[in-house]
Amino acid sequence: MISVDAIAVEFSGDTLFSDVSFVINENDKIALMGKNGAGKSTMMKIIAGEQKPTRGHIRFPKDAVIAYLPQHLLTDDNCTVFEEASKAFQEIFTMRDEIARLNKELETRTDYESDAYMKIIEKVSDLGEKFYALDDINYEAEVEKALGGLGFKREDFNRPTSEFSGGWRMRIELAKILLQKPDLILLDEPTNHVDIESVIWLEDFLLNKAKAVVVISHDKTFIDNITNRTIEVTMGKIYDYKANYTHYLQLREDRRSHQIKAFQEQQKFIADNQAFIDRFKGTYSKTNQVTSRERMLEKLQIIEIDEIDTSALKLRFPPAVRSGDYPVTAESLSKSYGDHIVFKDANLSISRGEKVSFVGRNGEGKSTMIKAIMGELDFEGKCELGHNVKVGYFAQNQASLLDPELTIFQTVDEVAQGDIRTQIKNILGRFMFSGDMLDKKVSVLSGGEKTRLAMVKLLLEPVNLLILDEPTNHLDLKSKDVLKEALLAFDGTLILVSHDRDFLQxxxxxxxxxxxxxxxxxxxxxxxxxxxxxxxxxxxxxxxx
Incomplete structure (x- = not known):
């Protein structure tokens, strides 16, 4: 059992949260929820020991193993994938080496009756007992199974980690965490760079093999499938629900309705008493009653109503010219890199107005196909855009292509043309950019803010073919819902690559x-x-x- 006791975090006089307490039990599967900036990642870092609270403590058994997967990390570039993942068993390797060292020392010593000699024997005995209890673990098979489940092929195992993208390195770190069989696994957005099949594997592992889990995720289907408890961080406090995410939303709405009712009753109570005070203040016979009611109102704690994240992405795709009957066609399309075949003899035909999904494990060619459609690479076979097709393209690295030295306003002003330029502030406001924030440079924006800004650029011109490659990475739940509604209403043709099942459905x-x-x-x-x-x-x- 892990206990969070009266945790408080304050920055420059501002309180992020205060006096937060809860217990993580052995098999709890907890979703840590709350609007962006509420303190979810900070809370997770404190539990992981990565950050110290202003006040309060985290208490856990001495031998408890807590494993933490942050949103961003880098593995050691000097190792192969298999070697990096095998570090999960470092305890076994360290014990094995220590036993060998101590046995070597025993072979060379002759002071058989000394206390020092007997201490070495005791240490070897203790270590041996622990080591042989763990020795039946076939760590190589365990590493292979974890890496395979997370999408790595056998030929990847001996490749250096430096050859892999940040998303794949995240999977290596995730494999290490899962292999440690920790008492508590802390996961901050674990599905951002993982394909659907790997997410399914991860769900099965967390449900059937993991002990306690705390997860932050914007993937509703994922958290609904694996969690049985939801802790919401809001307005410096927490609310603890014995429910998964969908049920928690219902319970939260009920809670807020009760708060509103209690707040309204309290306001009426205050108004009635204030009216009495105003009416009889200065009346000698009512002095004691007036004074009593004034003191009561001064001490009254005003009921707070939980804030609702009302900021929303209001996407409205502008009308576009009508395209031909088949915006995208491909015949006998093949793509290879040297001896490596990505796909061979692919045929596809996408009709005007169709909404299609490209799915499959990472590395199977989804993004490569999109690049072929966009004419960004050479290929064998035929791939053509139809008559009058106007393409809007959102790539996985779209946010990273923004100029870091421009402000938010300059980024949009640079591409806006015609009458739309008079509406720049209104458009940015719909994407949760307003006021002084418009003068912020792109370099200081979060991943989610950059993604939203890149989406604004995409939407400035009317298109009839939208190609979106992982558009929801770094978008919060509210933003994803509004984007999905806009895509459902889009009357053009849509090609969508996404690992987010709830978004796809x-x-x-x-x-x-x-x-x-x-x-x-x-x-x-x-x-x-x-x-x-x-x-x-x-x-x-x-x-x-």
């Missing part, structure tokens, strides 16, 4: 699956595909176990 009527160097067309909704795919992958997990 209901958005497309056709699925192109990238798998084993092939592109397979499925005439089914993304909902039907994901339901079937989950069953298949869980069978694979059973076979690997």
């Amino acid at each position: 209901g958005l497309s009527e056709k699925v192109f699956e990238f798998k084993d160097k092939r592109v397979i067309e499925h005439f089914e909704t993304i909902d039907a595909f994901l339901k079937r795919n989950r069953i298949e992958n869980l069978k694979e997990i059973d076979l690997k176990s």
Whole structure:
């Protein structure tokens, strides 16, 4: 059991939260929720020991293992993938080396009756008992299973970590955490860089093999599937619900309704008493009553109503000219890098107004196909855009392409043309940029703010073909919901690559699956595909176990 006791965090006189207490039990699966800036990541860092609170303590058993996966990290570039993941078993390796060193020392010593000699024997005995209790772990097989579950192929195991993107390095770190079998796993946005199949594997692991888990995530389906408790951080306090995310939303709305009712009753009570005070102040016979009521009102603690994150992304795609019947067609399309075949003889035809999803494990060619459609790389075969197609393209690295030296306003003003320039402040306001914030440089913005700003740039011109490659990374739940509503209302053609199942559901009527160097067309909704795919992958997990 891990106890959070009266934690408080203050920055320059401002209180992030105060007197926060709760207990994490052995098998709790907790979603840590709250609006951006409420203090979720700070709370997680404190539990992990990465940050100290202003006041309060974290208490846990002496031998408890707490593993923490932050949003951003780098692994050691001098190791291979397999070597880096194997560091999860460093305790075993250290004990093995220490036992060997002590045994070597015993071989050379001759003071068999001395206290020092007997202490070495006792130490070897104690270490040996611990080591042989762990020695039946086939760590190589465990490492292979974890890396395979998180999307690595066997040929990746001996590649240096320096060859992998930040998202793949995050998976290596996640594999290390899972292999440690910790008493508490702390995960801050673990699904941001993980494909659907790996998320399914991770869910199964957390549900069936992990002990306590605390997770921050904007993936509603993920947190609904794995959590049985929700702790909300809001207005410097916490509310603890024995419920998953969806049920928590209902309970929170009930709580707020009760708060509003109590607040209104309290305001009426205050108004009635103030009216009495105003009416009889100065009346000698009522002096004691007036004084009593004044003191009562001074001491009265005003009921607070929980804040609601009313800021919202209001996306309105402008009308565009009508495209041809088939905005995108490809015939016998193949792409290789040297001997490595990404996909071969792919055929696809996307009709005007269709909304389609590209799905598959990372590295199977989804983004490569998009680059082929955009004409950003060479390929074999045919790939063409149709008549009158106006493309809006949001790439995974779109936010990183922004000029860090420009302000938010300058970034948009630079690309705006015509009458739209008079509406720049209104447009930015819809994306939660307003006031003094417009003068902030891009370099100081968070990942989510940069993503929203890049989306503003995309929406300044009317398009009839939207190609979105992982558009929801770093977007909060509210922003994702509003973006999804806008995409549902979009009357053009949509190609969507996303690992976020909740975001995908209901958005497309056709699925192109990238798998084993092939592109397979499925005439089914993304909902039907994901339901079937989950069953298949869980069978694979059973076979690997």
